Structure formats: C-alpha cells, structure tokens
Amino acid sequence: NAGVTQTPKFQVLKTGQSMTLQCAQDMNHNSMYWYRQDPGMGLRLIYYSASEGTTDKGEVPNGYNVSRLNKREFSLRLESAAPSQTSVYFCASSEWEGGREQYFGPGTRLTVT
C-alpha cells in the first residue's frame, strides 16, 4: 500500500516552460488536492477534486490547471512556468467519511529560473 505518490521529486524549469506534476493514490479516496508550500508559510490550496469528474479552484489557482484522470490520479499542470511558482508542491487525498484527515504525498520541489 503506497499511499499517495508524486512524480517527479525534483524539477528545474526555465521561465515559460511547461510541465505536469503527477499524483496517484491507492486508498480508493474520493477527494484529492494540490497544495503549494512556500518558505515560512503553511500549505495553500491550489485546486481540489471532490470526486472523479469534478475539479474546483482553491486559494491560489492562477497559473495552474488540473485534471482528474480517474479516481486514482490527479495531475497539476503549469502551462508557462514563472519564478513565482518556485515552491514545494504536495498532493493529498481524503475520504468523505471517517476522520476527514488528508493523506499527503512526499512533495515535489520545483524551481523556476
């Protein structure tokens, strides 16, 4: 049981390049989330998907797009990377019932030069 996995672990992009961050969970959770963590700050929600087939904006969605490919996978795309998007990105998943806790992936450290 791997939990939540993210690829890649590290990435360096030049300004204007695009990339997709991949996330998958094997816990059969309905909801999935993308957060970013900047130095000295807590995590901030970028986008979330309450269930397969739905996505919604979070607190800081500008410059990002997401795709809920199926129940397991939720990807985050940067179409034209900017230095302000240098951050650590976390994917998480949760179930509707139970303790409501979110389970996090190991994170992706992205640097945009």
Add this chain to the structure above:
Amino acid sequence: AQTVTQSQPEMSVQEAETVTLSCTYDTSENNYYLFWYKQPPSRQMILVIRQEAYKQQNATENRFSVNFQKAAKSFSLKISDSQLGDTAMYFCAFMKPMDSSYKLIFGSGTRLLVRP
C-alpha cells in the same frame, strides 16, 4: 474567511521535557475539524492529532494531546516526554466540510527543536 494563526515561529525544548505549541483560529462556523500535522526534515506531512469541534473532550494520541478551547478559538498541542524525533515543523490546520470536499487551511507553522 477562516484564518489560522501560529504565533510561535520557533520553539526549543530539552529532551524528555514537555512543550506546548499554540494555535488560534477565526471562524463563525460551529461544526469543523482541527488538526496538527508534523513535517520532519524529510518533508513528509504526517497527521499528529485530530479534534472534532462538537466533542468537548480533548483528543489524545500517546505523548500528544490538545487543549481545545472552542469559545476562545484556541487549539494548542502539548508534547510530553519530548524525543529527538519530534524535531520538525508543526502545522495547525482548520477544516470546514463544504459539500463533499474538505479543504484544509494551514497556519504558518512552528519549528520545534528538541535538544539532547
């Protein structure tokens, strides 16, 4: 909008002693959840403890316990018998269930150093 405030950027404690991390939040909601997450140097976010707002009893998980004061909107974390492995960033988080999604709002974190 809900906000979460952690007023202690850094704290230090001697191994085997007790330390309390503070968290306050602002909400007009009555039903919600509160969490403490630990982030060690490995960067992994690990759930430490959870509190449902409708429960008056404070949550406890082994050496970790909370002091939940709903009227004061305060949610502090007490770590007893501190261990070197407790060295990490600790984040307080608020969740209000909205429809079928559960979005977390995080504080800015407290960096805890456990000294040998």
